[in-house]
Amino acid sequence: MTPDLILFLTLAAVAVATAVGMLASRNAVYSVLFLVMNFITVAVLYLLLNAAFIAMVQVTVYAGAIMVLFLFVVMLLGAERSAGDERLRWQRPAAAVLGLTLLGETGYVLFAGATTSGGLPGAVVGDFGSPAAVGLMLFNDYLVPIEVASLLLLVAMVGAIVLSRDDRKKAR
Amino acid sequence: MNVPTSYVVGLSALLFTLGVIGVLVRRNAIVVFMSVELMLNAGNLAFIAFARASQSLGGQVFVFFTIAVAAAEVAVGLALIVTIFKAKHSIDIDQMSSLKG
Numbered sequence: 001m002t003p004d005l006i007l008f009l010t011l012a013a014v015a016v017a018t019a020v021g022m023l024a025s026r027n028a029v030y031s032v033l034f035l036v037m038n039f040i041t042v043a044v045l046y047l048l049l050n051a052a053f054i055a056m057v058q059v060t061v062y063a064g065a066i067m068v069l070f071l072f073v074v075m076l077l078g079a080e081r082s083a084g085d086e087r088l089r090w091q092r093p094a095a096a097v098l099g100l101t102l103l104g105e106t107g108y109v110l111f112a113g114a115t116t117s118g119g120l121p122g123a124v125v126g127d128f129g130s131p132a133a134v135g136l137m138l139f140n141d142y143l144v145p146i147e148v149a150s151l152l153l154l155v156a157m158v159g160a161i162v163l164s165r166d167d168r169k170k171a172r
Numbered sequence: 173m174n175v176p177t178s179y180v181v182g183l184s185a186l187l188f189t190l191g192v193i194g195v196l197v198r199r200n201a202i203v204v205f206m207s208v209e210l211m212l213n214a215g216n217l218a219f220i221a222f223a224r225a226s227q228s229l230g231g232q233v234f235v236f237f238t239i240a241v242a243a244a245e246v247a248v249g250l251a252l253i254v255t256i257f258k259a260k261h262s263i264d265i266d267q268m269s270s271l272k273g
Contacts, residue, residue, distance in 0.1 A: 095196035106185035156244030163251035
């Protein structure tokens with residue numbers, strides 16, 4: 001086992017453990033915090049996979065902004081307790097069977113040789129994945145998609161405001 | 173980090189499966205929504221792994237756009253959840269069985 005492999009396996013174990021913790025915890029606040037931990041672990045993986053810019057975006061946008069929004073809504077609604085009684089008894093076994101089937105299928109596709117690009121080693125050339133290179137590519141080759149993404153974020157912001165405001169005009 | 177790409181994609185598949193199980197099992201709408209985020213994140217991890225394997229920055233740029241779309245989706249989705257909570261006083265997804273608000 002190389003140090004790289006040990007590092008990867010440790011991070012993978014933390015990521016899987018926090019994902020399971022998110023699914024298993026009864027309290028939604030704990031779920032949010034587990035997911036923040038998961039996102040930060042995946043950000044470290046991005047950093048090790050020559051994607052420093054994406055790692056920073058992951059920490060600031062995902063672990064920072066999006067999860068704080070989740071935490072805010074959980075506390076606003078007081079929805080941290082999960083609903084108690086189980087009405088669909090077959091739901092859990094069915095989910096376990098379907099999940100294991102999906103995992104088996106993806107594992108089969110991965111390790112039965114269906115992908116040819118699976119075994120490439122990690123030796124990278126030059127400054128591949130440096131923030132400067134990604135930024136240059138974003139604003140040279142992907143300028144129109146950037147503008148479309150900004151428009152999409154504006155539409156989402158307006159939509160969120162319209163959806164969640166009080167309809168006081170109707171009451172009058 | 174000198175790790176075969178297939179290991180990273182395997183981790184991505186595992187995280188995606190956990191997200192699917194979360195969507196299937198949990199009934200708290202916010203936790204279901206967070207499981208969807210977990211699945212998006214697993215997809216991003218596969219993109220980054222393949223971008224490194226093929227030495228192409230396009231994968232990283234695509235992940236950037238995925239994160240932007242996820243942010244927009246979360247804003248609208250949480251607004252929807254708040255609206256449903258105002259109407260029904262519950263975010264149990266089993267309660268959301270009627271189309272009429």
